[in-house]
Amino acid sequence: QVQLVESGGTLVQAGGSLRLSCAASGLTFSMYTMGWFRQAPGKDREFVASIHWSGSSTYYLASVSGRFTVSRENAKNTVYLQMNKLKFEDTAVYYCAARYRGTGYYYSLKEEYNYWGQGTQVTVSS
Numbered sequence: 001q002v003q004l005v006e007s008g009g010t011l012v013q014a015g016g017s018l019r020l021s022c023a024a025s026g027l028t029f030s031m032y033t034m035g036w037f038r039q040a041p042g043k044d045r046e047f048v049a050s051i052h053w054s055g056s057s058t059y060y061l062a063s064v065s066g067r068f069t070v071s072r073e074n075a076k077n078t079v080y081l082q083m084n085k086l087k088f089e090d091t092a093v094y095y096c097a098a099r100y101r102g103t104g105y106y107y108s109l110k111e112e113y114n115y116w117g118q119g120t121q122v123t124v125s126s
Helices: none
Strands: 003-007 011-013 018-025 032-039 046-051 058-060 068-073 078-083 092-100 120-125
Touching (some): 003 092, 032 078, 058 068
Parallel strands (some): 011 120
Antiparallel strands (some): 003 018
């Protein structure tokens, strides 16, 4: 019923830019905090960025702060992740996640999210 579909992942050179999109359906998008996670081979899924359901605040993994920007366009039920100055270490499968509005300002744990997309591969060549 609820679907999150990521797109935009591809091969990109180090220093380049990429924008990921996540289209949501089957939920009232404006009532969900949206998050981005990533998982590299042999590693656990880690928090990358999130945007509050109200759109009033964003949070980032320290290593991507200043390079990545998360935004949302409620009219299109879509959340974006603009990735600039990409590094080889950013290579991973990127997942979109949704969590129904709660009392917190942000959520960085996998267990805190209700729905997940299938992921999109981002490969950064050095």
